Amino acid sequence: MTTGAHDTGTPHIGGPDIGAIGPARTAQRTGARVGDRMTAGRALPLVPAIGLLLIFLAGPIVWAFAGSLTDRALSGPRAANPQFIGFDNFARLFADPVLPLSIGVTVAFVVGSAIIGQNILGLALAVLFRSGSRAVAGTVGVVVVTAWVLPEIVAAFVSYAFLSADGTLNHLLGAVGIAGPNWLYAFPVVAIILANTWRGTAFSMMIYRAALDDVPLEVVESSMLDGAGGWQRLRLITLPMIRPTIFTNLMLTTLQTLSVFTLIWVMTRGGPGNQSSTLPVLAYTEAFQFGDIGYGNAIAVVMLALGAVFSIAYVLSLRAQGSQGGRA
């Protein structure tokens, strides 16, 4: 297998390079000299980037807050002349039985697919890669990464086919005498958790593979001399050493999973009923299927608040790692 080149580099694509932030700051600090001060003229090239971010990211966030206080509709008179209704949308939202249901589905989806599925399976794969032979590890790595590189909508079709009533899973179950249910209708949350685990594990796998490669060999060797077995080594030595990586990865996979829309929309459309409506699906349904833009905005505000909590935790964890300086 010519998978050697695959071992390097891949963690850098599609996700932030967790390790680069601390060292980059140090490089900047050592490179800075007197006369390097930022001036208004020197800051001018920042304008296009900041303009884009203000208009297209900060703008909609402000708009979400403002829009959530109106009764704006998708069409009709309330589309052109929405009225200010204060916190009515939020009062309605917090009284709506669909909100606890949707939050419950979202939590189940995040815990099931990101925290348990992707992280544990990704860590297991990264650990197995170190014990398994190179050819097997390389081939399995390529297969897992392919599921992640595919466009989300294709991954959704593939999962739909795999889990549908006459799909591959039920054919396999049928071969051993089990009549499988229609997963997408009978167990929609299980179906989307399985699909998102399948699609997203590669990210955690690559992050953990890079982290394990950074664990100094001497530490592992000395623990072997002390008679520690494989499981003890992992639990007592390796996992504590990569704990910061585990935390940042948990935050990142949680954030990515919170924003999953396409996978769920194609597989179940949030149904049946609202049984698999995570918050993004619920916001879309309320705004564009029921035409209540104001209500959709209120759900968006709830999601932004939720996302902000995890983003802050993630940024703080990176700062903490950066200020620790080099591991040596």
Added chain:
Amino acid sequence: MSTLSLASPTRGTTRLWANLALVVIGVIFLLPLAWVLFAAFDGAAGYQVAWPTEPTLDNFAAVLTPELTLLPLLNSLLLSAGAASVTVIAAILAAYPLSRYRSRFNAPLLYSILFASCLPITAIMVPVYSLFVQLRLINQPWAVALFLAASSLPMALWMTKNFMDSVPISLEEAAWVDGASAMTALARVVVPLMRPALSVVFVFVFLQAWGNFFVPFVLLYSPEWQPAAVSIYSFFGQYGTVAYGRLAAYSLVYSVPVLALYLLVTRGLGGTFALTGAVKG
């Protein structure tokens, strides 16, 4: 590699069990992928994985029509390339002052950008739709490209800034001595040195835009502007429950550029990672 020095008597059995576990996980991950590959070449495909008994290219012939795939793929190409170009240019310009000049605003700005890059973009699609309606940008492909550019910009700016930090400042100082302005030094010295790194950023943004379904699904409604992600979804809605083989063929046509670009970046542009490695070392 280095793990070989860990050889011990139990190493052989450990390796055997690890390989066995890896093969089982690998097969489970491969099964859903095998469906799209086999069904695309199968004239009588269903939803289960089955080796095509009579391999055929009919599915591809059926979907490769101008209105079904070719125009949407062209739209995808224009949207993604447009978004990636805007992002890369904005990221280069913004990364330069952040990388080269000291200011007490740099760290807060960079951390706000990192914070923004983490926020769930799907959360803001309802307000983005309202904003686009208000600004009369709805159904405008260039505005959608700008939005895609903005949504990838935080991450692209992070990557570009980290890459730029690793370009030695001494090379620019030589240019400054010759009387070049900062922007000339950026264009003549820094950007050429960063070409592999910048292509990684470009491909990264391109792939994000190419694979994005939700943004064009909400913001573009005219069929003539819709990218392949939306067009394939309409196909799924109309024929997905009957024309399994064609859906698989379309999925494959739409995915091949992604897989090719990913391979190109991870294998072909390996030099970039040496560049990041230099900073870390």
